[in-house]
Amino acid sequence: MRKQNIVLTSSSFLILLFVLGVYIYKNQQVMKYRFMAQENASTFVREHSQTLGSDDAKVYLVEFSDPACETCSAFHPFVKKLMAVNPGKIKLVVRYAPFHDGADYFVKILEAARKQGKYWETLEVMYKTQRYWASHHNPQPQLIWKFLPSAGLDLEKIRNDMNDPEIAKLIKQDLADAKTLNVKKTPGFFVNGKPLHSFGYNQLKELVEAEIKENY
Amino acid sequence: MTNLDQASNANWTIIFICWIIASVSTLGSLFFSEIMEFPPCALCWYQRIFMFPLVLIFLTGLFPFDKSIVKYALPLAILGWCFAFYHYLLYSGIIPESLQPCSQGVSCSETYLDLFGFLTIPMLSLISFSTIVTLLFILKRRLSK
Numbered sequence: 001m002r003k004q005n006i007v008l009t010s011s012s013f014l015i016l017l018f019v020l021g022v023y024i025y026k027n028q029q030v031m032k033y034r035f036m037a038q039e040n041a042s043t044f045v046r047e048h049s050q051t052l053g054s055d056d057a058k059v060y061l062v063e064f065s066d067p068a069c070e071t072c073s074a075f076h077p078f079v080k081k082l083m084a085v086n087p088g089k090i091k092l093v094v095r096y097a098p099f100h101d102g103a104d105y106f107v108k109i110l111e112a113a114r115k116q117g118k119y120w121e122t123l124e125v126m127y128k129t130q131r132y133w134a135s136h137h138n139p140q141p142q143l144i145w146k147f148l149p150s151a152g153l154d155l156e157k158i159r160n161d162m163n164d165p166e167i168a169k170l171i172k173q174d175l176a177d178a179k180t181l182n183v184k185k186t187p188g189f190f191v192n193g194k195p196l197h198s199f200g201y202n203q204l205k206e207l208v209e210a211e212i213k214e215n216y
Numbered sequence: 217m218t219n220l221d222q223a224s225n226a227n228w229t230i231i232f233i234c235w236i237i238a239s240v241s242t243l244g245s246l247f248f249s250e251i252m253e254f255p256p257c258a259l260c261w262y263q264r265i266f267m268f269p270l271v272l273i274f275l276t277g278l279f280p281f282d283k284s285i286v287k288y289a290l291p292l293a294i295l296g297w298c299f300a301f302y303h304y305l306l307y308s309g310i311i312p313e314s315l316q317p318c319s320q321g322v323s324c325s326e327t328y329l330d331l332f333g334f335l336t337i338p339m340l341s342l343i344s345f346s347t348i349v350t351l352l353f354i355l356k357r358r359l360s361k
């Protein structure tokens with residue numbers, strides 16, 4: 001064989017091996033998550049997890065998010081739109097993966113707001129004002145307080161409630177589940193236990209639509 | 217004449233094997249970081265800096281076969297080997313962790329992969345660099361004869 005051909009054949013073989021490896025690995029991951037979703041559903045949805053949407057929904061959209069994460073904020077309107085387009089079919093489950101330094105502070109505020117029944121309003125306000133208190137991945141906790149009243153919160157009560165050890169425990173549990181499910185970046189989405197093959201709006205939409213098709 | 221041909225063919229094959237090793241290492245490390253999403257630590261990055269260009273250097277040295285390939289590839293391979301060796305010592309605990317240069321982000325001594333109970337990522341890197349360095353030294357001796 002000519003030398004050029006040897007090198008060309010080897011290159012093609014190596015690249016093919018790589019692509020095959022990617023394919024096998026991704027498939028394996030999907031199988032792993034499917035198994036986990038069946039055997040151990042609580043890893044995806046805990047008792048304490050905040051949910052949005054009908055209890056009869058058959059498509060569970062689990063989102064590991066961080067209030068200080070810019071991409072989570074950008075995805076939030078998109079997720080809400082997905083739910084609006086498919087009324088009653090999607091249930092959103094919010095899990096926490098506060099990977100940014102000090103981001104658990106905002107989760108604590110959010111969970112304290114839940115006790116006042118203003119969870120989703122507060123989340124909305126947080127995402128909308130995020131660029132003022134967490135720009136360029138540099139959260140500044142004190143700056144958020146002036147935006148919170150617009151969610152209709154009793155700030156004094158928030159300051160007391162947010163130090164509840166139950167909330168710290170809940171964050172710890174969510175972080176442990178994120179580790180189990182190999183969530184290393186936020187937002188981390190699972191649709192009925194299936195992770196996104198690759199990250200993006202369209203990929204999420206496709207996965208959600210595929211699950212709706214399968215279940216309805 | 218045929219003897220000379222055979223010798224030059226063998227030399228070509230040595231570089232070809234080096235190229236295969238560098239390519240497999242490069243693709244392998246990309247698989248770990250991009251597909252399996254293991255974040256590369258600082259030391260891994262230094263080893264990548266010396267491994268990735270070797271793929272292209274060996275490839276250009278193959279067509280046509282260029283004797284000076286040793287001169288260009290050896291410094292990269294040796295420096296890469298030093299990082300790999302240091303990383304291996306750190307990983308196996310011979311150098312205490314407090315001495316490691318990467319304090320923030322990813323730990324250099326955290327185990328991500330353990331194939332067959334002994335094959336770790338730093339070990340794979342050390343094996344690759346060692347083989348390439350050895351092959352290049354063999355070639356250097358053959359060429360100086």
